[in-house]
Amino acid sequence: MSADSGAITEAAFQSYLAYLIAGDRNKCREVVEDILRDNVDTKDLYVGVFQRALYRVGELWECNQLSVAREHIATAITESMLSLVYPSIFAAEHCGRKAIVACAANEYHQLGGKMVADILELNGWDGLFSGANTPAKDLLELINNTNPNLLCLSLSVQSGLPTLLLLLDNVRTEFPDLPIIVGGQAFRWGGRENIASYPDVRLVETIHELERLIKDW
Ligand code: B12
Secondary structure: OOOOOEOOOHHHHHHHHHHHHHOOHHHHHHHHHHHHHOOEOHHHHHHHHHHHHHHHHHHHHHOOOOOHHHHHHHHHHHHHHHHHHHHHHHHOOOOOOEEEEEOOOOOOOOHHHHHHHHHHHHOOOEEEEEEOOOOHHHHHHHHHHHOOOEEEEEOOOHHHHHHHHHHHHHHHHHOOOOOEEEEOHHHHHOOHHHHHOOOOEEEOOOHHHHHHHHHOO
């Protein structure tokens, strides 16, 4: 959090969560607009409200206390909340650096990657977000056509690790010098040692850590 930014209260989070679970997009928007008026750091909003609330939604879904339909609504609401931050994203001065942010094939969780692209944009980078389930062939073509300074890959589902590793092998073969950062909650359940075996691929745990890294790039 920067020195002059506000803090997110527990009450604000709990009311956001309740509205999210109830599927009330407008009330969610009101809570987020209040938080933004307090000049809260975007990363804190993303992690402390959006991510925390969706992790809770995941827990409720996992123990059958929330239907798949409710989870889908909560995800769609969250996606729309990101647009409330866009005025500051579009206002950021560009520094001429470019990153591609992608999810490997069969990875359908795209919100984390979207947030990563936003943090890059807020820091003046062009964040080319190719989204969920990006076929390896298309990603390689995109890298070839856009010549990015950095590739960020997001992994949420643990079972997607072999596909991610295959993708890393492919990217390394064709673009040996392209810096690569991987992240995402899948690494809570393992896979760190696999990533460590690639000397020039870095596992970055949070968007706060990512921002610290790209500031000195
Ligand atoms: C919404 C959701 C879905 C949606 C996703 C839609 C969409 N548009 O994204 C849909 C319905 C598609 C879905 C499907 C499935 N899901 Co789901 N889903 C979720 C849920 C509820 C929220 C995901 C989310 O957006 N989280 C919020 C984001 C912001 O958090 P995040 O991804 O961790 O990202 C943050 C950080 O990790 C980091 N980060 C992320 N990527 C990167 C990359 C870099 C480079 C860096 C630096 C940082 C970084 O920055 C982000 C911001 O802080 C989670 C619950 C949870 N714990 O998240 C389950 C969850 C991820 N899903 C799960 C499962 C099991 C599934 C399914 C297998 C269910 C099924 N049986 O079909 C399928 C798999 C589909 C697939 N092949 O991908 C499990 C995964 C468990 C595991 N061990 O792997 C979870 C954890 C639910 C649970 N509690 O069990 N899901």
